[in-house]
Amino acid sequence: MEKVIDINYFELFTGYALMLIPVLALWYYKTGLVKDTLIATARMTVQLLLVGLYLEYIFKLNSIAVNIGWVVLMTVIASYTIVNRSNLKFKLFFIPVVLSGIISIAITDAYFLGFVVKLDNVFDARYFIPVTGMLLGNTIKNVVIALDAFYKRIDDEETYYRWHLANGATKKEALLPFMRDALRVAFNPMIATTAIMGLISLPGMMTGQILGGSNPNIAVKYQIMLLITIFSSAVLNVVLTIFFSNKFAFDAYDNLRKDIFRK
Amino acid sequence: MHALQIYIKNLMHANYFSLFLFFSGIIIFLCTHTDIIMIEISHLNLNFKNEIIFDNFSLLINKGEKVAVIGESGKGKTTFLNLLAGFIPDYSGNVSIFGHELNAENISEIRKHNAWLPQDISLSVKTVRELFFEPFEFTLNRDLKPSSESVSQIFSEFDLSENLLNKKTNEISGGQKQRIILASCLLLKKPLLLVDEPTSALDEKIKQKITDYILKQKKLTVIAATHDDYWIKSSDKVIEL
Numbered sequence: 001m002e003k004v005i006d007i008n009y010f011e012l013f014t015g016y017a018l019m020l021i022p023v024l025a026l027w028y029y030k031t032g033l034v035k036d037t038l039i040a041t042a043r044m045t046v047q048l049l050l051v052g053l054y055l056e057y058i059f060k061l062n063s064i065a066v067n068i069g070w071v072v073l074m075t076v077i078a079s080y081t082i083v084n085r086s087n088l089k090f091k092l093f094f095i096p097v098v099l100s101g102i103i104s105i106a107i108t109d110a111y112f113l114g115f116v117v118k119l120d121n122v123f124d125a126r127y128f129i130p131v132t133g134m135l136l137g138n139t140i141k142n143v144v145i146a147l148d149a150f151y152k153r154i155d156d157e158e159t160y161y162r163w164h165l166a167n168g169a170t171k172k173e174a175l176l177p178f179m180r181d182a183l184r185v186a187f188n189p190m191i192a193t194t195a196i197m198g199l200i201s202l203p204g205m206m207t208g209q210i211l212g213g214s215n216p217n218i219a220v221k222y223q224i225m226l227l228i229t230i231f232s233s234a235v236l237n238v239v240l241t242i243f244f245s246n247k248f249a250f251d252a253y254d255n256l257r258k259d260i261f262r263k
Numbered sequence: 264m265h266a267l268q269i270y271i272k273n274l275m276h277a278n279y280f281s282l283f284l285f286f287s288g289i290i291i292f293l294c295t296h297t298d299i300i301m302i303e304i305s306h307l308n309l310n311f312k313n314e315i316i317f318d319n320f321s322l323l324i325n326k327g328e329k330v331a332v333i334g335e336s337g338k339g340k341t342t343f344l345n346l347l348a349g350f351i352p353d354y355s356g357n358v359s360i361f362g363h364e365l366n367a368e369n370i371s372e373i374r375k376h377n378a379w380l381p382q383d384i385s386l387s388v389k390t391v392r393e394l395f396f397e398p399f400e401f402t403l404n405r406d407l408k409p410s411s412e413s414v415s416q417i418f419s420e421f422d423l424s425e426n427l428l429n430k431k432t433n434e435i436s437g438g439q440k441q442r443i444i445l446a447s448c449l450l451l452k453k454p455l456l457l458v459d460e461p462t463s464a465l466d467e468k469i470k471q472k473i474t475d476y477i478l479k480q481k482k483l484t485v486i487a488a489t490h491d492d493y494w495i496k497s498s499d500k501v502i503e504l
Contacts, residue, residue, distance in 0.1 A: 153387075156385065157384075157385050157386055157387070159381040159383065159384045159385060160384050160385060160386040162348070162350055162379070162381065163379065163380075163381060163384055163444075164397070164398070164401070165348075165349075165374060166348040166349070166350075166374055166377050166378070166379030166457070167374075167377070167378055167379060167398045167401070167404075167448065167451060167453075168374065168375060168377075168398060168401045168403040168404045168451065168453075169398070169401040169403075170371075170401070170402065170403075173400075173401050173402065177387075181387065251352060251367075252352065252367030252370075253349045253350065253352045253367055253370050254349075254370070255349075255350055255352070
């Protein structure tokens with residue numbers, strides 16, 4: 001195995017110069033996203049450096065309770081990010097998003113780690129935490145897009161939704177075209193990326209494993225399985241989030257509540 | 264009170280045949296009377312967007328009646344139709360449709376008997392065929408899917424070419440879209456049709472043809488919010504808001 005070239009902290013710092021490109025572009029086009037970009041970059045740096053420190057500790061500890069607690073905490077933070085990024089009210093959507101996150105992670109993690117990788121202990125910190133992190137990290141964008149697309153389109157095309165309801169559709173039937181569109185909008189880019197994987201882009205995890213000295217063959221197999229797991233976890237998460245939030249986003253007459261949106 | 268006492272006394276002395284006739288009369292009266300009512304509204308109070316739309320409003324609409332709801336813009340014509348379709352839950356008073364009180368419990372049952380045509384449907388681009396047949400995909404309406412003959416017939420009545428079915432919804436005019444959705448609603452064969460400005464995007468000749476076609480459906484109760492003089496003249500009842 002070849003020696004891995006470490007990046008020292010000075011080199012890491014010089015790497016940040018690349019951020020000038022997005023920051024200047026976002027500033028020039030007056031997107032109002034410069035502050036958010038800087039905060040996000042700072043958060044990412046601090047969080048990852050801290051993760052490096054406490055993952056080392058958690059891996060050594062490897063307690064099932066701590067690992068599960070850690071994953072639940074990650075899901076709560078991911079759900080917080082999802083609802084904050086969406087145009088929907090936090091107090092209404094936070095719980096359904098957390099619930100959907102936990103269920104989808106539990107199902108896909110159990111299948112991948114227990115059935116495919118066949119770990120003796122599916123809660124082994126070295127697998128359970130990074131895999132769940134990958135699943136959550138890759139799901140956030142899809143859930144935000146799907147949630148926003150679903151509820152915004154019902155609001156924009158309310159007469160169309162009502163036309164269904166008033167002409168004999170059940171609520172589920174009336175919502176079907178909106179669900180279909182939300183899934184299309186959220187997953188079309190993921191399908192496109194999956195289709196060109198390996199041709200144009202080399203996925204981050206696989207690259208990381210190879211850079212870390214792993215056999216490319218093993219790295220590829222893990223990457224394939226992770227992409228599939230991420231895809232199913234994301235779809236499950238979106239479907240469950242919409243399913244749970246449906247229960248309160250409509251009034252007793254099946255009309256969309258207007259107070260679910262942030263002003 | 265005295266009269267009631269005499270009446271009960273007489274009733275007690277009446278023979279069984281008279282009693283049979285008396286109660287049969289009451290039952291027949293109730294059956295025939297309640298059976299002809301489609302919509303009963305009493306003491307309706309409704310505020311919408313901080314404006315009083317209805318203040319102690321009462322109305323009776325019989326089955327098969329053709330009702331034109333008229334009034335200036337903003338007076339609540341669309342709101343009235345939306346109320347009957349269950350889209351405005353915050354009202355006080357009594358509204359009963361097909362004998363069911365309009366409330367959250369009964370709304371699904373009431374909607375099973377409705378067809379509703381809004382003034383304009385904002386929708387994503389799809390084919391006209393998908394739009395036209397969409398209501399027949401619902402479980403409730405699957406058995407009502409029209410035959411190609413029925414589609415041809417109604418398209419001909421509405422001066423529509425069947426080639427339109429292959430176009431996209433953004434390739435047809437507002438008037439064509441309105442007629443296509445109206446035709447789809449009529450083929451659902453529901454007893455109550457709620458229509459909002461059904462002829463607003465149509466020219467005079469087609470307007471009259473479509474008005475005649477809809478208003479000649481004897482069993483169909485039609486409530487239309489409209490500004491159209493010909494529709495108003497052809498209706499059985501006019502409600503001014």
